[in-house]
Amino acid sequence: MGNAYEDGRGRIVLDAVRYDRAGFQHTWSDIGGSTGASGLVGVREPGHSQASSVLHRWTLDPATGRASESPLDDRDVEFPTHNETLTGRANRYLYTVSGAGIAKHDLTRHTSHAYETPGSRYAGEAVFVPAADATGEDEGWLLSLVSNDDGEAGELLVLDAAEMTVQAVVELPHPVPAGFHGSWLPEPVQRP
Template sequence: MYRWLIDPATGKVTTESLNDLATEFPSINDAHTGSAHRYSYAIAFPGAGLSGYHTVKFDTLTGKEKLLAHGEGRMPGEAVFAPAEGATGEDDGYLLTIVSDLTADASELLVLDASDLSTVAAVELPRRVPAGIHGHWIPDAELPA
């Protein structure tokens, strides 16, 4: 995972490696889009010391990472951040990810606590959702009447 820092005054771009994991579909709390943020979430792929697919939370301040293994033959989709009602902290909310079970030909929606990646809920879906599906969280208040 890499971070690009852009200085708008000079146009200079600095690149820094954050770790050696093979990751894809990074996301953040959308309230921090375009500004400084501490936490980032992604899918970590097998390799670079990992067995199987994981959801990973990066702390860009400390460099620490938290990994959630999904088990053999289970592939998570990108983690979409949904803020908790009355949220005060950047990671005060939930991650929504659809996990495809390639062996059982099934899928579930996992709701994870964004602060520690613990499972809040798991909803079995009526059919398998293809791995790689993308989504986004939009609060009811932002939907047209």
């Protein structure tokens, strides 16, 4: 899930990834899950060649009992993250893993763009680290562990979250298996 919050009209707004049935079954079976005895694990719908996991917004209105759903982008994505200082409050930006890179979604302008990792490298979940003196929501960095299909050592990718440009690449001493979730915990403030 990307984020959820209550808007000014008392509705719950939820941004998350939505899979189609075949995409979910394929992805779930790839990570060792089972969809039960139906025999549908990994089955694709006719003409469906890849998983479909698209960023969506759901708006739940307790006053009317209605829910609406709309796509926020058309690219396949996973692992949406945001500036966690805004968890539970309205946010403008989400960051996702998209293809072999990291995509930034501007939910106000309804745009997105991505940094693509080169070669056989695949980015993991992008963790947002706010700049100490940040005044804007996207002022900070994205940290992503990058894995290699070729078995070479992994790396830590550091992107400027506002510009989506590489700030640093830290080569790791050995391969890093793909992981699911990360967190940024700032160093605790020492009190006298």
